[in-house]
Amino acid sequence: MGVLKVKSRFVSAIVLMMLALSAGCVPSLTGAHYLQQEDYDEGIRSMRQELAQNPNDPAANYYLGRMYMAKQEPEPALPYLEKAAKLDPEDSDYHFWVGVANWALLNFDKEREAYRRALQANTRHVSANLYLAHNYLDRGEWENALAFYDRVLELDPYNPEALYSRGEALYGMGRKEEAHQAWLEFMEAYPDGVLGFKATENLNLLGDYTYRNYILGQRKITLRVPRFEMGETIMTLTDESKPSLSVLGAMLENNRKLDVHVVVFDASGAASAKRKALLIRNYVSRMWPEVDPSRLKPSWFGQGEKVETEDGTMTLDETVKFITVVE
Amino acid sequence: MNSLCRVILFTTFLTLQAVSASADDGLQRSHEDWSPQVAAVLKQARELRFPTSLLEAKAMEGRAKRVPAVRVAAVLKAHLDSYLKARAALADLPGERDPYKEVLAGEAIGSGASEQAVRAYFKRFPDQKLDRFSLGMDMLGMFGELDYPVEDAMRIFTAGFQSGTLDGEWRYFSRVITLTRSRGLSDDAAAKVAVEVLKEGGTVRDAMALLGLTSRGLFEERK
Numbered sequence: 001m002g003v004l005k006v007k008s009r010f011v012s013a014i015v016l017m018m019l020a021l022s023a024g025c026v027p028s029l030t031g032a033h034y035l036q037q038e039d040y041d042e043g044i045r046s047m048r049q050e051l052a053q054n055p056n057d058p059a060a061n062y063y064l065g066r067m068y069m070a071k072q073e074p075e076p077a078l079p080y081l082e083k084a085a086k087l088d089p090e091d092s093d094y095h096f097w098v099g100v101a102n103w104a105l106l107n108f109d110k111e112r113e114a115y116r117r118a119l120q121a122n123t124r125h126v127s128a129n130l131y132l133a134h135n136y137l138d139r140g141e142w143e144n145a146l147a148f149y150d151r152v153l154e155l156d157p158y159n160p161e162a163l164y165s166r167g168e169a170l171y172g173m174g175r176k177e178e179a180h181q182a183w184l185e186f187m188e189a190y191p192d193g194v195l196g197f198k199a200t201e202n203l204n205l206l207g208d209y210t211y212r213n214y215i216l217g218q219r220k221i222t223l224r225v226p227r228f229e230m231g232e233t234i235m236t237l238t239d240e241s242k243p244s245l246s247v248l249g250a251m252l253e254n255n256r257k258l259d260v261h262v263v264v265f266d267a268s269g270a271a272s273a274k275r276k277a278l279l280i281r282n283y284v285s286r287m288w289p290e291v292d293p294s295r296l297k298p299s300w301f302g303q304g305e306k307v308e309t310e311d312g313t314m315t316l317d318e319t320v321k322f323i324t325v326v327e
Numbered sequence: 328m329n330s331l332c333r334v335i336l337f338t339t340f341l342t343l344q345a346v347s348a349s350a351d352d353g354l355q356r357s358h359e360d361w362s363p364q365v366a367a368v369l370k371q372a373r374e375l376r377f378p379t380s381l382l383e384a385k386a387m388e389g390r391a392k393r394v395p396a397v398r399v400a401a402v403l404k405a406h407l408d409s410y411l412k413a414r415a416a417l418a419d420l421p422g423e424r425d426p427y428k429e430v431l432a433g434e435a436i437g438s439g440a441s442e443q444a445v446r447a448y449f450k451r452f453p454d455q456k457l458d459r460f461s462l463g464m465d466m467l468g469m470f471g472e473l474d475y476p477v478e479d480a481m482r483i484f485t486a487g488f489q490s491g492t493l494d495g496e497w498r499y500f501s502r503v504i505t506l507t508r509s510r511g512l513s514d515d516a517a518a519k520v521a522v523e524v525l526k527e528g529g530t531v532r533d534a535m536a537l538l539g540l541t542s543r544g545l546f547e548e549r550k
Contacts, residue, residue, distance in 0.1 A: 134541035
């Protein structure tokens with residue numbers, strides 16, 4: 001381990017030396033290197049040395065600010081970032097980071113102004129478009145937020161934050177059906193993670209239970225609710241249900257202390273509900289042979305499930321809940 | 328007075344207060360340099376037994392910016408009036424009168440805090456150390472600018488003081504409240520989240536995320 005560390009430092013030193021030789025010790029190269037290596041203290045020392053020799057070097061000011069930002073110290077970062085932006089107003093990144101630092105210091109007006117400057121320098125700066133949209137969203141300026149999220153998606157069609165947040169903007173404008181579609185689109189692309197969890201909460205409140213958030217063991221997880229289709233003779237799981245059940249199987253395999261109740265609600269009757277619960281259990285244990293079927297405990301109700309939505313209580317005719325078995 | 332000025336002035340105030348014994352003579356001497364209008368307000372403040380370091384810092388700032396002395400004096404008088412309001416509001420509270428805290432209360436009133444809010448704060452947190460006490464009082468002033476409910480403010484201070492987690496980062500929490508209001512969230516909801524986060528030792532950014540506000544990455548390379 002120690003040898004590896006020494007080697008890595010040696011390589012790092014060689015890289016820095018080469019950068020210095022090849023580029024005349026350009027701060028933008030050394031600064032980027034320290035940022036990438038997450039060696040912020042050394043980066044700060046290096047940039048300070050640069051600034052001692054050339055206090056008006058925009059890149060040295062910028063990277064010094066960035067090092068402080070990375071250390072979560074926006075207060076000392078801001079003056080350096082501002083100076084970089086003043087010295088080289090054509091660099092959109094400099095303005096962009098002035099905006100981020102101002103956000104961290106809760107200066108939301110100045111944040112907005114900085115992103116606007118970044119976009120004056122480069123209208124295609126994805127992050128400046130995105131964060132400007134966020135700034136509008138946080139203030140409930142929905143139309144402006146939506147316009148900039150759409151701009152982000154023109155530049156970066158699968159940007160997760162823009163895909164998720166445009167749903168919030170649409171919802172804020174009262175365009176609930178479009179918000180619904182936006183969150184579904186987001187879930188198609190990013191069905192898990194923090195934003196997936198939030199999108200699922202939002203969809204559930206709108207009465208769409210295609211996805212549900214579950215707490216399995218110690219983990220909060222978003223899964224697509226299994227659906228079933230009737231063939232000529234037998235009932236099967238739909239194809240889109242299978243990835244979620246694979247996730248469940250993997251969790252059971254990785255955590256041998258985890259057992260799960262598989263609870264099926266089916267308004268068409270208890271027999272159908274039972275068949276669906278067993279289908280899920282059998283599918284998981286077949287795909288994950290290490291998982292003993294007894295760890296999936298089926299239960300069923302021959303009626304729909306009552307759930308809360310923003311418009312009140314509604315009944316889901318068919319749904320599945322996974323509940324951690326508590327000893 | 329904008330927030331940055333407030334912080335600078337307050338820092339000056341604390342610094343001057345820390346060396347008040349030795350500084351008093353020096354400040355006395357500097358009074359001779361003030362214009363008659365400014366000197367008159369400072370004299371009145373001293374006669375009323377208010378510490379004048381903050382007023383002097385303000386006067387120095389005005390002088391540095393070449394603001395006409397009459398206007399500077401008017402500003403100082405407004406501050407002094409706020410101090411007097413604070414003193415009156417706190418007059419019947421038990422305990423020894425602390426002129427430094429009266430000045431802090433006056434500044435909060437000048438910023439927008441109600442006398443009722445200042446009284447509530449003094450009653451609940453009389454023994455906080457000066458730096459914490461002043462941070463809370465500063466926040467109270469900013470909450471006052473927003474007409475933020477006093478009870479919600481007190482809940483936030485209670486959680487922050489009890490857990491020891493209320494630090495300078497929270498000074499501008501009122502700006503977050505401005506955002507949550509524009510998003511249609513209640514002041515009560517904002518207070519609940521702040522209390523929860525302070526009890527857990529979290530940051531303002533944690534509170535913002537819980538309030539459904541957007542976040543920014545402070546690390547990553549972005550394009």
